Amino acid sequence: MHLIETRNLTYTYPGNVTGLDDVNFIAPRNARIAVIGANGAGKSTLFKHFNGIFRPTSGSVLIRGEPITRENIREVRKFVGVVFQNPDDQIFSPTVEQDVAFGPTNLGLDEETIHHRVEEALRVVGIEHLKDRVPHHLSGGEKKRVAIAGIIAMEPQVLVLDEPTAGLDPQGVRDLVGFINSLSRNYGMTVIFSTHDVSLVPEVADIIYVMHRGRVVAKGDCDEIFSRPDLLSSVRLDVPVLPKLISSLRDQGVDITMAYTFTEARKQFLAAYRRNA
Amino acid sequence: MIEELFFIEKQTYRKSIIHQLDARVKIIICFAVIVAMVATPYSPLVFPVAGTFALFFLVLWVLARLSPVVYAKRLVMILPFGLFIILVQVFVQNPYYTVFTPIADLPLGLHIYRESVEFATILLIKFLVCISFIILLSSTTKVQDLLEGAGRLGLPAEFTLTLGMMIRYVYVFGYMYRKINEALATRHFGPFDSRLPYRYRLRTLAYTIGTLFIRSYEQGERTYTAMLCRGYGRESHLYIRKKPVLWRDCAFLACGLAVAVCTPVIFWLSSIGLV
Numbered sequence: 001m002h003l004i005e006t007r008n009l010t011y012t013y014p015g016n017v018t019g020l021d022d023v024n025f026i027a028p029r030n031a032r033i034a035v036i037g038a039n040g041a042g043k044s045t046l047f048k049h050f051n052g053i054f055r056p057t058s059g060s061v062l063i064r065g066e067p068i069t070r071e072n073i074r075e076v077r078k079f080v081g082v083v084f085q086n087p088d089d090q091i092f093s094p095t096v097e098q099d100v101a102f103g104p105t106n107l108g109l110d111e112e113t114i115h116h117r118v119e120e121a122l123r124v125v126g127i128e129h130l131k132d133r134v135p136h137h138l139s140g141g142e143k144k145r146v147a148i149a150g151i152i153a154m155e156p157q158v159l160v161l162d163e164p165t166a167g168l169d170p171q172g173v174r175d176l177v178g179f180i181n182s183l184s185r186n187y188g189m190t191v192i193f194s195t196h197d198v199s200l201v202p203e204v205a206d207i208i209y210v211m212h213r214g215r216v217v218a219k220g221d222c223d224e225i226f227s228r229p230d231l232l233s234s235v236r237l238d239v240p241v242l243p244k245l246i247s248s249l250r251d252q253g254v255d256i257t258m259a260y261t262f263t264e265a266r267k268q269f270l271a272a273y274r275r276n277a
Numbered sequence: 278m279i280e281e282l283f284f285i286e287k288q289t290y291r292k293s294i295i296h297q298l299d300a301r302v303k304i305i306i307c308f309a310v311i312v313a314m315v316a317t318p319y320s321p322l323v324f325p326v327a328g329t330f331a332l333f334f335l336v337l338w339v340l341a342r343l344s345p346v347v348y349a350k351r352l353v354m355i356l357p358f359g360l361f362i363i364l365v366q367v368f369v370q371n372p373y374y375t376v377f378t379p380i381a382d383l384p385l386g387l388h389i390y391r392e393s394v395e396f397a398t399i400l401l402i403k404f405l406v407c408i409s410f411i412i413l414l415s416s417t418t419k420v421q422d423l424l425e426g427a428g429r430l431g432l433p434a435e436f437t438l439t440l441g442m443m444i445r446y447v448y449v450f451g452y453m454y455r456k457i458n459e460a461l462a463t464r465h466f467g468p469f470d471s472r473l474p475y476r477y478r479l480r481t482l483a484y485t486i487g488t489l490f491i492r493s494y495e496q497g498e499r500t501y502t503a504m505l506c507r508g509y510g511r512e513s514h515l516y517i518r519k520k521p522v523l524w525r526d527c528a529f530l531a532c533g534l535a536v537a538v539c540t541p542v543i544f545w546l547s548s549i550g551l552v
Contacts, residue, residue, distance in 0.1 A: 039523060053502055074508055082506045083521035089499040093515065094421035095443045101516030106508030134421055150507065 001024045003051055003158050003190055004080065006060035011045055013213075019045040021214040022059070022166035027158060027192055032184050034201045035194045037211035038236035042195035044085070046211070047160050050192075051080045078107060081156030086144035087161040091135045096127070096146050099135065103154035125179065141172040148179075159183060161193040165200060172221040173200065180204045198232070199240040202260030211234060222260040281354065282451050288347055289419045295341035296417045299526040300426025306533035307414040308469070311407045313537045319373045319399050321540075322548050326400045329540045334409045341417045351412045359404045366397040420444050425517050434514035441515045453492065457485055 004027035011020040014057055020042050035043050039249060048054040049061045052068040059065055063076050084090050091100035100121050104114045122128045125145040135143060144164070151159060161180075165173050183189045195201065197215075201208060201222070208225045210218040212235035218225055226232070229247075230241045239247070241264045246258055249272075256272035259265040289296070295303070310330055317326050338348065367389050372378050374392040410494040415423070424444060428437040461467075461481075466480055504513075522530075 011334075043313065048502075051506055053505060074510070077508055083505055084499070084506075086499070088449050089496070090503040091499050091502065092337065092442045092445050094424055094441045097518070098421075098441065098516050102504075102509075102513075103507040106513050107511060108512065111519070125330045134419075134448075135445060136452065244440055 002062070003064060004029055004192075005065075006049065006056075006059065007062070007064040008277075009046075009049060009056050009061060009130060010058045011049065011054055012057045018214050019054075020049075020056075020209055022217050023211075023214070025216065027190050029190060030184060030188045031143045031190050031207055032180060032205050033190070033192045033207045033209065034199060035209045035211060036193065036196060036198060037194070038170040038196055040213075041235070043211055044162050045160055045193065045214070050158070050160055051077045052083050058228070067214070078154055079156055080158045080160060081151035081154055083148050083151050083162065084162065085138070085166050087147040088135075088232035090147040090150060091143060094150075095124075095131075095136060096133050096135065097131045097140075097156065099146060100149045100153050103150055107154065111164065111249070117153045117155070121149040124152055125149045126175070140167045141169065143177075144168065144176075145171070148211040156189070158190045158192065161191065163195060164193050165195060165197055173197075177203050180224075198226075198237055199242075202226070203262070204241075207227060212236075226260060227258075281350075282447065285351070285415060286420070288343060288416045291342065291417075293340060293342045293373045293417070295337055295413075297454070299520070299522055300418050300422040300531055301430055302526045302533070303414050303418050304423070304426050304430060305530060307410045307535065309534055309537035310410050314403050314406045317403075319396060322544055323402055323471045325544045327512045328407050329536075329544075330406045330410070333536050333540075334406070334413060337413055340414065343416055347524060350424055351416070352408065355408055355412075359401075359408065363401050363404065366400060367393050369393060371396050404514050419482045424515075425520075428515060428517040429520065432480075433530060437515040437517065442500075446500075449496070450489070450493065452487065457489065461485065473529065497522050 004025070006023050006025040009020055009025070010018075010024040012020050023042070023046060025046065030054055035046065037043050039203040044070060045054065049056060050063075052061075052073050055068075063072075065078060066072060068076050088194060091099050093102055097118055099112050104117045104218055109117070118131075119128070122131060125148050127145045127149060129144065130138065130142060131193045135146065138146065144167070148159075148161070148164075164180075168176060177200065178193050180193065182190055185256055191204075191206070206221065206222060207221065208218075209216050210225060210231070218228065226243045229244075232239055238244070242259065242262065243258060243260055246265065246268070249256055249264050250258075252270060255275060257268045300525060310333070313326065338345075367385075368387050370390065371393065373396060377390040377392050378390050379388040379395070396481075403447050418426070419443065421441075424440055426439075428434075437451060466473070466481060468482055470478070492531065501509075
């Protein structure tokens with residue numbers, strides 16, 4: 001049984017605009033899934049189906065094998081936490097602590113548990129020092145962390161991040177990469193995120209879905225997706241710079257093994273250099 | 278107006294004895310003074326009571342180490358709202374007096390009465406004292422602390438959650454308004470720039486205000502979606518941590534309440550010859 005599964009999911013916006021068209025998506029346990037696609041590809045629309053914000057026009061969304069109903073919607077939203085692209089949409093309490101406590105409070109937890117969850121969530125995202133601050137005094141990156149902490153405090157098993165790197169500086173992106181990896185590694189969570197920053201994907205994703213005009217046009221691991229530059233350019237994306245460079249060198253006759261992450265690429269470059277030296 | 282919002286907030290982040298007091302203590306003292314002032318009968322008794330409260334306010338303002346300019350600026354902003362109502366009183370009779378002596382006759386059958394002027398003066402004094410304490414409270418207490426304080430004092434959860442969101446989004450829209458202004462200024466648009474045609478400026482401002490409304494509506498939709506994602510429902514409320522009141526705050530509360538309660542009582546007793 002998959003944590004999240006969509007079957008032939010179709011969603012049409014008012015005005016007969018197709019948001020999703022026959023989408024089949026699977027999120028297994030403890031996986032890191034990237035959904036990549038250009039602007040308007042349907043990534044956010046898909047995510048809003050994972051916790052019942054949008055209802056399918058046709059097809060189905062199954063959470064742990066069960067369809068989303070009025071009866072289980074609260075349980076589903078506890079199970080699947082969605083972090084929106086713009087943190088100002090999500091942070092609505094006067095202080096960071098109160099905002100992070102919003103979800104646990106709604107779960108009906110006692111004060112001691114709420115306090116513990118807030119402390120833990122702030123610690124996980126590394127913003128304990130911001131607890132008493134007001135949101136409008138925070139930077140974009142800090143607000144993003146507060147938004148994530150607000151969801152983490154509900155202890156979801158699936159964390160969905162919509163364009164998590166939007167508006168972050170390079171250090172912020174690095175921190176986020178480490179954070180996503182630690183959630184999967186240390187807490188066994190499934191992390192689903194959308195991005196059009198393809199260079200980030202090999203560092204944080206085991207499975208990649210490529211979306212274009214509301215459809216899933218490809219699914220696979222880094223090797224399967226990034227070995228298809230024509231497909232990526234047809235959906236207004238590109239191959240990350242490292243595999244692109246290695247592929248170009250291989251076309252020039254350099255004996256080098258394909259790599260996607262920085263660590264792998266450095267290893268392969270050194271090996272190729274030693275072979276040719 | 279929006280810049281005033283950030284100005285007020287800046288004052289609340291200063292450090293002083295008054296700033297450090299528990300918000301609950303400040304709320305109680307402020308409301309005690311307001312109730313005492315409002316409860317003082319419409320008679321010349323108001324003058325010594327208001328004078329004592331004004332002195333009390335002055336002491337607190339000095340302890341808060343705030344500039345008189347802060348007070349003046351904020352008073353000027355609030356004054357027009359009260360002044361209008363007070364000015365109208367000069368021309369009308371009120372239920373606190375039985376005999377009215379006209380001191381000036383104006384066209385359209387309007388008269389200014391001596392008793393009405395006295396009533397308006399008392400009203401003005403009461404208004405000034407109440408507003409001064411509100412200014413003191415809001416200049417020395419962070420808005421989120423005020424909300425938490427009110428929540429700890431028993432303000433219903435429905436109010437704290439709604440007010441909390443209002444506080445949060447007042448600042449979000451404050452920043453949005455700033456950005457829109459900057460965007461207009463970047464392209465050399467000024468609402469008071471007489472080189473631009475009047476109708477054009479009016480139209481552009483109307484578009485800007487319209488955009489702000491649409492963005493508020495859209496923001497509301499997005500925020501509601503985010504709230505649903507985090508289990509928002511009928512039982513939702515703002516999380517307010519328990520906080521003990523320090524002895525220092527208790528002592529200050531006792532002193533403040535003593536001033537608020539004893540002042541009108543002592544002056545009333547002296548007015549009937551018992552003190």
